Amino acid sequence: MARASRPVSRRQAWWLLATALAASAPLAPQVPLWLSITAGGIFALRAALTWRQWHLPPRWLMVLLVIAGTVGVFMQYRTIMGRTPGIALLVVFLALKLLELRVARDAVATALLCYFLVLGQFLFTQTIPTALMACLTLLVTTATLLAAADDRPSPQHQLRRAGLMLAQALPFMLLMFLLFPRVQGPLWGLPQDRFSAVSGLSDSMSPGSIAQLSQSDAIAFRVQFKGDVPPQSQLYWRGPVMSAFDGRTWRVTRKRGTYSEAPYAVAGAPVDYDLTLEPHGQFWMFALELPGTLPANSALTTDYQPIARQAVRNRVRYTQRAWPEAIAGATELPRILQESLVLPSGGNPRIRAIGAEWRAKLGDDSTAILAAAENFFLQQLLIYTLNPPLYGADMIDEFLFGSKRGFCEHFAAAFVYSLRAAGVPARVVAGYQGGEINPVDGYLVVRQYDAHAWTEAWIAGRGWVRVDPTAISAPGRINNNFAAAVPAGEALPFLARSDLAWLKELRNRLDAVTNGWNQWVLGYNPERQRDLLSSLGLKEPDWRSMTAVLSVLCGAVLLGLTAWILRNRLRVDPALAAWRRFTARLSKRGIEWRTWEGPLDFAERAAAHAPTHAVTIREIAGLYARLRYGPAPDESDLIRLRTKIAAFNP
Amino acid sequence: MRLPELEAILADINRIILGKERPIRLSLACLLARGHLLIEDLPGVGKTTLAHVLARVLGLDFQRIQFTSDMLPADILGISIFDRDSGAFHFHPGPIFTQVVLADEINRATPKAQSALLEAMEERQVTAEGKTRALPQPFFVIATQNPTHQIGTFPLPESQLDRFLLKIELGYPDPAAERELLAGADRQQMVANLNPRIDPKNLIELQDRTRAVHASAALIDYVQALAAHTRTSPKWQAGLSPRACLALLAVARAWALLDGRDHVLPEDVQSVLPGIVAHRLRPLEDTARTDADAVAAALIEAVPLP
Numbered sequence: 001m002a003r004a005s006r007p008v009s010r011r012q013a014w015w016l017l018a019t020a021l022a023a024s025a026p027l028a029p030q031v032p033l034w035l036s037i038t039a040g041g042i043f044a045l046r047a048a049l050t051w052r053q054w055h056l057p058p059r060w061l062m063v064l065l066v067i068a069g070t071v072g073v074f075m076q077y078r079t080i081m082g083r084t085p086g087i088a089l090l091v092v093f094l095a096l097k098l099l100e101l102r103v104a105r106d107a108v109a110t111a112l113l114c115y116f117l118v119l120g121q122f123l124f125t126q127t128i129p130t131a132l133m134a135c136l137t138l139l140v141t142t143a144t145l146l147a148a149a150d151d152r153p154s155p156q157h158q159l160r161r162a163g164l165m166l167a168q169a170l171p172f173m174l175l176m177f178l179l180f181p182r183v184q185g186p187l188w189g190l191p192q193d194r195f196s197a198v199s200g201l202s203d204s205m206s207p208g209s210i211a212q213l214s215q216s217d218a219i220a221f222r223v224q225f226k227g228d229v230p231p232q233s234q235l236y237w238r239g240p241v242m243s244a245f246d247g248r249t250w251r252v253t254r255k256r257g258t259y260s261e262a263p264y265a266v267a268g269a270p271v272d273y274d275l276t277l278e279p280h281g282q283f284w285m286f287a288l289e290l291p292g293t294l295p296a297n298s299a300l301t302t303d304y305q306p307i308a309r310q311a312v313r314n315r316v317r318y319t320q321r322a323w324p325e326a327i328a329g330a331t332e333l334p335r336i337l338q339e340s341l342v343l344p345s346g347g348n349p350r351i352r353a354i355g356a357e358w359r360a361k362l363g364d365d366s367t368a369i370l371a372a373a374e375n376f377f378l379q380q381l382l383i384y385t386l387n388p389p390l391y392g393a394d395m396i397d398e399f400l401f402g403s404k405r406g407f408c409e410h411f412a413a414a415f416v417y418s419l420r421a422a423g424v425p426a427r428v429v430a431g432y433q434g435g436e437i438n439p440v441d442g443y444l445v446v447r448q449y450d451a452h453a454w455t456e457a458w459i460a461g462r463g464w465v466r467v468d469p470t471a472i473s474a475p476g477r478i479n480n481n482f483a484a485a486v487p488a489g490e491a492l493p494f495l496a497r498s499d500l501a502w503l504k505e506l507r508n509r510l511d512a513v514t515n516g517w518n519q520w521v522l523g524y525n526p527e528r529q530r531d532l533l534s535s536l537g538l539k540e541p542d543w544r545s546m547t548a549v550l551s552v553l554c555g556a557v558l559l560g561l562t563a564w565i566l567r568n569r570l571r572v573d574p575a576l577a578a579w580r581r582f583t584a585r586l587s588k589r590g591i592e593w594r595t596w597e598g599p600l601d602f603a604e605r606a607a608a609h610a611p612t613h614a615v616t617i618r619e620i621a622g623l624y625a626r627l628r629y630g631p632a633p634d635e636s637d638l639i640r641l642r643t644k645i646a647a648f649n650p
Numbered sequence: 651m652r653l654p655e656l657e658a659i660l661a662d663i664n665r666i667i668l669g670k671e672r673p674i675r676l677s678l679a680c681l682l683a684r685g686h687l688l689i690e691d692l693p694g695v696g697k698t699t700l701a702h703v704l705a706r707v708l709g710l711d712f713q714r715i716q717f718t719s720d721m722l723p724a725d726i727l728g729i730s731i732f733d734r735d736s737g738a739f740h741f742h743p744g745p746i747f748t749q750v751v752l753a754d755e756i757n758r759a760t761p762k763a764q765s766a767l768l769e770a771m772e773e774r775q776v777t778a779e780g781k782t783r784a785l786p787q788p789f790f791v792i793a794t795q796n797p798t799h800q801i802g803t804f805p806l807p808e809s810q811l812d813r814f815l816l817k818i819e820l821g822y823p824d825p826a827a828e829r830e831l832l833a834g835a836d837r838q839q840m841v842a843n844l845n846p847r848i849d850p851k852n853l854i855e856l857q858d859r860t861r862a863v864h865a866s867a868a869l870i871d872y873v874q875a876l877a878a879h880t881r882t883s884p885k886w887q888a889g890l891s892p893r894a895c896l897a898l899l900a901v902a903r904a905w906a907l908l909d910g911r912d913h914v915l916p917e918d919v920q921s922v923l924p925g926i927v928a929h930r931l932r933p934l935e936d937t938a939r940t941d942a943d944a945v946a947a948a949l950i951e952a953v954p955l956p
Contacts, residue, residue: 150882573868595954598917630913631864 268325355421669827685815709846
């Protein structure tokens, strides 16, 4: 092929350099630093080679460089398989390929490699900026491919043409995205070397662990309610339930059973919602208390917490129903009640004494003990703060009777301790409380700083009852938000502050866009596809009918685009149509009309071939020439032309 | 219907310059299209006679400037000379202040002198010593140049060549015409005896009529298709410029008028195309002398009529 072996021009070399830079620069944070520097050096070398028009390095050197690059990547990762090593290797190859741009074939190969690297970016992040950046790179790469075919047009011209081509491809892309039969699970979920550092609740709670989260405004999950949004004070998002206490740290009990469906006595009205959980690397799936239905691939623990069968490493979306007024655990297993009474063997003598006192005075009446405990907490005048002092061995006593300053984990821990000391089963529940409605799209956004800890006490006849000791001392935390409850002057995450309204507004809008992207682009899974197709009238879509619809729609778009491009050619001049009939008739006589030949010239030639018809031929050609090229074409001339051609029979 | 005065003009010229109907028609078309003409040919084939006859039958003033390598712009444009009687400078107009200028052997002069002429051609006025003087109307330059491979020539750059609407060649006459020439009367005498067929006012009217010849959308499509082909095809170094397209359309209009039509046909465009591309398209392969007719034919046959 002559085209494939045409040498690469300087202009094409500049194009390819720009494309390689655009394709590999976004990957710089993913590959090791030495590789970024090496690739940058090679790009600079390539620029110098193009600028000075030096010779390309010899082939033996290129072979050595390829081996060196591969070995370097292998030394870095101890493998060349997998996501990051694979991408690193491709970056090496792309940079080196620039050094052996000799003929057009090399240019095309480089451009195709750049396309692949654009895809590679999505193995790391799938955010909107990544997608926009990828679109830009796609444009440059396509323009480069055009320049590889013909480098004479100006860069603006190439970019415009590439943009037009991509715009023409856009409808097909959308159709493919919406209709191509999807496989379960996101394409990007391949390797598991992500989530090395995600913040979120853990399965244990020690003083300060939740206060730490309160400094993060990362999003934990988003909720879309199907009906009215319940009041703020009812939004308890249940997370890990902790019963085991060693005097300092609360932990989830290891030996828990699971229910396959919720064992509650249902009461009151349910709350339905869709929850989109950000990946947090743990098993639990947050749900409004008390969770009624279960997400797919999950089970309900005996302490009423939905847990996934696999750690949540990808964004998941599930539909849930909550029963805020359900009665849970009216007939609780004795083993669980037993666990909920255990206290460490020593320590905290003052609260133990008070608990024993309630027990002695009130006996088995756990309702009265609970009321006494609540009353006690109220009278202690505890202070809710982000910066509690460090407590020593008897941390509960020090908190309740000493400095009285604590965050929600102190409140919950102290409350459960006091109830257990009085012989009432109780446990700590961690999770999130509240959230904020984004007015832009109506989603409730729950952020890390909404993390909270509260308690549950078991009352005979009523089952597990939620008590939030923080609400007793600092009702603002529950009724408003956590910023309102914290004393003025304490450091708050930016978004929790209420005085930066414009920033909040901006953030709300951005978040709504991100959420839409997550819900409809990244979260477009088989279920969403099925929903969309059934709402379009395609019942029970399977891959066959989807492929059929896809083919039909792609064909329709193709036809539409073709018609758009040909719209000028389709509008044939009637005189030209008549002329074509005339030339077709003459071509049967062996007189072919050459497409570049003017009508009068053709008439002379045809007349010479068929002298008997010379007069008619000249007349017809004259009429046609006047109709097609003359000023103000005359309708009667057209009729005469048609009549003459109809009667013309050489 | 063909215009009788144009037919008469052509007949007069053809009587004196024998066997050159096509170049003569093209040069008249060039004049009607308000352009300037470049003739590249060997000495002695009748360039001067053609210019002289044209001026004569059209009733125009005629001047001839012989370009030489020591020529200065003032030799063309004119010069101010101190008049001792009146005690002031008086401008003595150069030979360019006329209606038909024959610029003979233009590529013998230095670029400085060449550009003086070419600027006057473009602006149709002369600026000397701070004063701008309009050239007479109509104003028509016929420049001749020797084939550029001859010794002692300064080839005109492409941008200057583009200012000539058409470039034609006269060539040797065929034997029959040459025989008639040799046997016939003295050409100079014949020119001197010629009577003008029209006056300058009529000529300006004819130029206006040329401009009014209709070019339909289909025809403009064709001109664009031709230009587009020269711009994308790898055969040529550079394509036809928009100015070249305008020139093509203008000459084709004149050609149609000479044929007695009020609209342009593709045939008109094709007939004048060699004169348009001869000095504007340069094939990539053979950079030496190229035959304008062959270049135009290749272009015509590559572009179907829209």
